[in-house]
Amino acid sequence: MNASSSLSDIPLPPGIRSRFVDGINGLRMHVLEAGYETRGRPCILLLHGFPELAYSWRKVMPRLAAAGYHVIAPDQRGYGRTTGWNADYDGELNSFRLLNMVRDVLGLVSAFGYRAVDAVVGHDAGSSVAAWCALVRPDVFRAVVLMSAPFAGPPPLPFDTADGPPKPKRDDPVHRDLAALPRPRKHYQWYYSTREANANMHHARQGVHDFLRAYYHHKSADWKDNAPYPLKAWTASELAKLPTYYVMDFAKDMAETVAEEMPSPAHIAANQWLPDSELTFYSAEYTRTGFQGGLQWYRCGTSGAFTTELETFSGRSIDVPSCFISGKQDWGTYQRPGVFEAMQTTACSRMLGCHLVDGAGHWVQQEQPEQVSRLLLEFFKQAKIGG
Known part of the structure; x- marks a missing residue:
């Protein structure tokens, strides 16, 4: 109870x-x-x-x-x-x-x-x-x-720097480089840190239930293109090899991104690990609370505000x-x-x-x-x- x-x-x-x-x-x-x-x-x-x-x-x-x-x-x-x-x-x-x-x-x-x-x-x-x-x-x-x-x-921590000239903190160029690709992209963690990310998902055009269904499907073994391998470096060209739920098309939000991979009604009906009756509990909870509470975690990480701690x-x-x-x-x-x-x-x-x-x-x-x-x-x- x-x-x-x-x-x-x-x-x-x-x-x-x-x-x-x-x-x-x-x-x-x-x-x-x-x-x-x-x-x-x-x-x-x-x-x-x-x-x-x-x-x-x-x-x-x-x-x-x-x-x-x-x-x-x-x-x-x-x-x-x-x-x-x-x-x-x-x-x-x-x-x-x-x-x-x-x-x-x-x-x-x-x-x-x-x-x-x-x-x-x-x-x-x-x-x-x-x-x-x-x-x-x-x-x-x-x-x-x-x-x-x-x-x-x-x-x-910066190490063995006392006898050298101070080095300015270098900005990570990867986000600029991702946006400059022939197919412009953005990293999901930085997207999740934006003001609009919560509303994009909480008020998704397809509704919270179908958003979560597509999101869970896209990142599961049911999505047959999930065949991961190690990437060589933290560069735009390497990160662009990740699926769109990690490195998104620049102009799309997450609800639009995963909507393209929505499983068929037959596939949903056959799902044993997350039947619709169980997904309904997730969708009811996130409809009630929104997603911002979880997104705050990403904001802590991407802001760098707590790195010194x-x-x-x-x-x-x-x-x-x-x-x-x-x-x-x-x-x-x-x-x-x-x-x-x-x-x-x-x-x-x-x-x-x-x-x-x-x-x-x-x-x-x-x-x-x-x-x-x-x-x-x-x-x-x-x-x-x-x-």
């Missing part, structure tokens, strides 16, 4: 409950929970990405609970039924910065009475939050799983046991050239596995939940042996 009668029921599998937890860093946090029937279980925390919700973990949670874990999945700041955040484009961005997201997660863990959790698992934008949780508080987050978005490590951890690596899971058909693994490799060589010092799951695109835990659950449980066992 939901804590508010004005909210619709969530179509959850047996064994998952919905609840609210107050006083979490200024938030009233909506949480899905499995394995809550008995106390004293080890805890696993699941952090969703964009445009998703705690609901995105519905297929994995019962499997982890059956293995003996207490599983907690929140609607993160900016999303779903969690309240206490501000979606005003002209409001403050400060609360959406990465280290405050870590504070949100710490507060949630503490509210549930845990001094530490066995693992934090993050998907997409949630992967960044999970990575910083493990980097900043390894005493609390004893292992980490990064999904669909590899972690490059903290931003570096992250540079405090320059040179640090994730030293707890770590694992990476992504769809084999997910371009997210390679969208930032060199990061997938850096994660395995320098950013994570105890990486125990790196898995690309066939038959999954970007929504790996929804497209291939059995495989993902198996890989998670194997890693949790391994991490304990190594810890």
Whole structure:
């Protein structure tokens, strides 16, 4: 049952409950929970990405609970039924910065009475939050799983510069170069940071439901042109090889972009991993909240306003046991050239596995939940042996 009668029921599998937890860093946090029937279980925390919700973990949670874990999945700041955040484009961005997201997660863990959790698992934008949780508080987050978005490590500080002339900060020419291509393009993260991005999706001509259907389809293994490979460099010519959901046509918004890849009614009817009855919950939630809460995360990243705070951890690596899971058909693994490799060589010092799951695109835990659950449980066992 939901804590508010004005909210619709969530179509959850047996064994998952919905609840609210107050006083979490200024938030009233909506949480899905499995394995809550008995106390004293080890805890696993699941952090969703964009445009998703705690609901995105519905297929994995019962499997982890059956293995003996207490599983907690929140609607993160900016999303779903969690309240206490501000979606005003002209409001403050400060609360959406990465280290405050870590504070949100710490507060949630503490509210549930845990001094530490066995693992934090993050998907997409949630992967960044999970990575910083493990980097900043390894005493609390004893292992980490990064999904669909590899972690490059903290931003570096300028090094060995005392005896040289000061170098001006160089502007990244890639956006100008993308716009100057014969087929002008733009990067989706910078588009997501614009004032109009929320309205483009929230008031999409096709409606929120069909927008999300096309968006999820376009980034899934169902879209047959998703056959990713490493890019050579962060240059316009290389980035232009990415699908349009990452590097968009310059004159199009995201709703127009994905509308071109809308699956047929027959394809939708045959979809097993995201039937329309489940998509309806996402579309109802995003119709209610809009997308700006999630877009604030992108704005924090593209603005560079909080980079200096992250540079405090320059040179640090994730030293707890770590694992990476992504769809084999997910371009997210390679969208930032060199990061997938850096994660395995320098950013994570105890990486125990790196898995690309066939038959999954970007929504790996929804497209291939059995495989993902198996890989998670194997890693949790391994991490304990190594810890």
